[in-house]
Amino acid sequence: MRTRKLKLSYTIQLETLNAGTGSVWVECLRLKDTWDYAHGYRTGGGVDCSCELWMDKQLSKSQPLHSQSIQEVRSRYFKNRKGFRKLRKNGDKKAKPPYRDKTFQTTTWKKSAIRFIGNRKLRLSNGQGNEPLYVKLPKNFDVQYAIAHIAIVELVYDKGQYSLHFVYGVEKALKSDGEGIVGVDIGEIHPMVSHNGVDTVIFNGRYIRSLYRLRNKVIASYGKKIDRCKRHSKRWWYLVKRKWRYIKKIDNQIGDGLHKHTTEFVKLCESGSIGTIVIGDLTGIRDNIDYGKRANQKLHQWAFGKVTQLISYKAKALGIKVEVIDESYTSQTCPSCGKRHKPNNREYTCKCGFTYHRDGVGAINIRQKYLGHLGVPVAAAMAPPVGIRLEVPRCSA
Ligand SMILES: [Zn+2]
Known part of the structure; x- marks a missing residue:
């Protein structure tokens, strides 16, 4: 995978898109709660799979996003859960499943929602009835290469800056076993x-x-100091932090x-x-x-x-x-x-x-x-x- 980044200047549309994706994320968290409640709080690999299918049907289409962009959030959520289970399995006791509400999240467009118009313009579809996102491309942007290799486009927000990430699928073929x-x-x-x-x-x-x-030394020396304080006192909190x-x-x-x-x-x-x-x-x-x-x-x-x-x-x-x-x-x-x-x-x-x-x-x-x-x-x-x-x-x- 290769990524090319393109900085965008701020518009309300960009914020609305990532806020919409954030709402879908929160919806995923709530739906999972509903599912767990209905199924007696079972969590496991096999259950996740049927939950995923179910969630796909439940997700509302009210956000101004392409249906595949919405599905991507759902699959991102389950990918996160999978990663968490793997970490737990490998002994990381502190690993947590995704649980935090997010106001904004990265929006993703899959191939069918991406269209290049001429050589300088990109159209990202946000589903029927919603305004698409138009982006002017810089002169040095290789549209032909992009058309041939594009996998997804992401709208990423980082430290006050919005940018589009063009992710190209150029994964090399697996080398033969003879090597x-x-x-x-x-x-x-x-x-x-x-x-x-x-x-x-x-x-x-x-x-x-x-x-x-x-690390062990820090745990031991702070542990001693913390033990000497009254639990939940001001100093205790200070030291714990x-x-x-x-x-x-x-x-x-x-x-x-x-x-x-x-x-x-x-x-x-x-x-x-x-x-x-x-x-x-x-x-x-x-x-x-x-x-x-x-x-x-x-x-x-x-x-x-x-x-x-x-x-x-x-x-x-x-x-x-x-x-x-x-x-x-x-x-x-x-x-x-x-x-x-x-x-x-x-x-x-x-x-x-x-x-x-x-x-x-x-x-x-x-x-x-x-x-x-x-x-x-x-x-x-x-x-x-x-x-x-x-x-x-x-x-x-
Ligand atoms: Zn020997």
């Missing part, structure tokens, strides 16, 4: 370690770990770091003509972790979900397939002799004499498992792993 396969181990020490059959790359987790530590503001900032920095790492990784895959990325799924197999580590574990599960999600969408844009497989035994199997035993420190050492970076072994085996070769000795001698560090400033404590 390279890379295994990814997502770990607690390093967010990602990858292996493509020859090279092992470690995406160093030092920076992100330091943020985890800082301060604490969460701080934690949010750290979480953003962690998210940023993961963004940088995954971008780097996907770029590396593209230049190495990788067709498939295989990620080992660790959810559910680390249940025997001791209690003191619970809080950290949750955070790591969140990070796992985040890394998977980031890699998935970035890879998809480049036409690279992403597969998630069960990673059991991938950390224990020796790539050289195929025997299984638990590694007990950062370096994997086997009785057969094989020794390698522990997460590197994970990545090698995830790749092997995907190929159906787990336990089959790898013939080639392993190159020592290469490390990639984030070039980010240390955050101030």
